[in-house]
């Protein structure tokens with residue numbers, strides 16, 4: 001069997017076209033969507049992601065504000081900027097690029113972003129709302145995965161889904177979204193005793209482990225949909241996912257590549273969340 005490849009880049013292009021149309025409609029009503037992005041430190045991968053977020057905004061007709069801080073920035077300075085952006089009615093979305101330098105209390109920074117502008121969906125209130133299946137900003141990577149599953153018509157109600165990884169950014173919200181969609185969800189992690197026992201039962205397998213090519217074909221149920229959230233840079237500079245693509249594609253029914261799979265959908269969903277926030281602001285103003 002050779003798996004069908006789920007093209008995240010093509011889907012992202014399509015969805016970004018729809019987002020741009022919504023952004024243009026808002027701008028015409030006097031509410032141009034605006035995203036503020038804070039980058040602290042000099043992590044090269046974070047710099048690339050922030051650059052791509054700003055470029056994605058520009059292409060979609062979303063205004064962006066970028067604030068760069070050195071790695072030794074004082075947390076109070078960043079907190080003061082967040083308070084200023086929270087109070088600015090022209091700003092609809094605020095995000096702080098992760099990871100943060102060690103002097104920062106990540107949870108405190110994320111809580112300092114207004115719930116209404118938390119387009120990353122990392123604020124505890126948005127996390128709680130998602131867990132209760134209420135309207136919330138949904139973290140961008142798992143939200144992108146759900147869009148991909150939907151566009152591929154992957155049945156989720158009653159499906160066995162396994163998520164490998166329990167991070168706040170991907171694993172936990174992914175498990176909540178799959179649960180809300182009616183899947184029976186198992187979350188595996190570094191303490192899981194028999195990983196293969198779980199993964200071989202999965203109709204949908206999401207890998208978010210952070211280990212290059214960790215999920216090999218022998219861990220996959222024939223015909224399963226395999227979603228690779230990993231982005232690992234190899235010593236030769238090339239990117240690879242958490243899934244060993246060649247052996248997995250020989251067994252799976254459908255699979256996402258890296259690059260060009262989940263990654264492009266992450267920024268797409270950030271743009272969509274920013275537009276949603278601006279649409280809510282326009283509604284509040286009766287525009």
Ligand SMILES: Nc1nc2c(c(=O)[nH]1)N[C@@H](CN(C=O)c1ccc(C(=O)N[C@@H](CCC(=O)O)C(=O)O)cc1)CN2
Nearest residue numbers: 049095096097098099120140259260261263264266267
């Ligand atoms: N505040 C946030 N920080 C981080 C998030 C996040 O959602 N919010 N997620 C990740 C990084 N990330 C976005 O910030 C992100 C990762 C990967 C991609 C992407 O497009 N990947 C491409 C490859 C890009 C490359 O060449 O490196 C792909 O997979 O095709 C976009 C965004 C951690 N921090």
